[in-house]
Amino acid sequence: MSNEHHDDQDRRPSDEAAARSRRLLGALVVTMFASWLLLMAPLPFSLAAGVTALVAMVLLVLLSVQSFRQGRWGMGLIGVLVGVPATVMIVVGSLLSLVFYGPMSEVEECRATAITQQAQSQCETEAQDSMAGWVSDLLGG
Numbered sequence: 001m002s003n004e005h006h007d008d009q010d011r012r013p014s015d016e017a018a019a020r021s022r023r024l025l026g027a028l029v030v031t032m033f034a035s036w037l038l039l040m041a042p043l044p045f046s047l048a049a050g051v052t053a054l055v056a057m058v059l060l061v062l063l064s065v066q067s068f069r070q071g072r073w074g075m076g077l078i079g080v081l082v083g084v085p086a087t088v089m090i091v092v093g094s095l096l097s098l099v100f101y102g103p104m105s106e107v108e109e110c111r112a113t114a115i116t117q118q119a120q121s122q123c124e125t126e127a128q129d130s131m132a133g134w135v136s137d138l139l140g141g
Contacts, residue, residue: 017070024063028083031056035090043097043105050094057087103130 031052038049060083067076097104107130110123 017066021063021066021070024059024066028056028059028063031059032087035087039090039093042108043101047094047098050091050098053087053090053094057084057091060084060087100131100134103127103134106130 035049035052035056038046038052040046041049060079064076064079064083067073067079104127107123107127110126111120114120114123
């Protein structure tokens with residue numbers, strides 16, 4: 001009987017670690033999916049993708065550290081080498097959207113009203129000119 005009790009104690013920490021890993025992985029998948037959906041949303045909603053990506057990055061680091069501690073090097077390395085750059089790209093994209101909010105908002109409005117392909121092309125041209133002018137003004141040129 002004492003052996004059964006001892007076996008339960010030995011198994012419990014690994015079961016708890018596995019359950020924690022599953023919860024972290026589930027939360028990571030949800031936050032990455034939310035980031036992806038928000039990234040495709042129109043402004044200003046797309047800016048929230050940066051926030052969800054930051055949450056995903058924290059979860060990713062926690063999951064990677066836990067994987068390394070448990071000797072699951074493959075999962076840890078994939079998280080670090082693939083997940084971190086992906087979340088960084090989403091955060092940077094959101095920051096760029098915030099920096100260029102005015103011109104990007106104008107482009108979205110123009111595209112929403114453009115009916116023909118030619119009108120959409122005109123939106124793109126105007127957007128490039130607007131961003132170039134905006135950057136020039138920002139840099140004092």
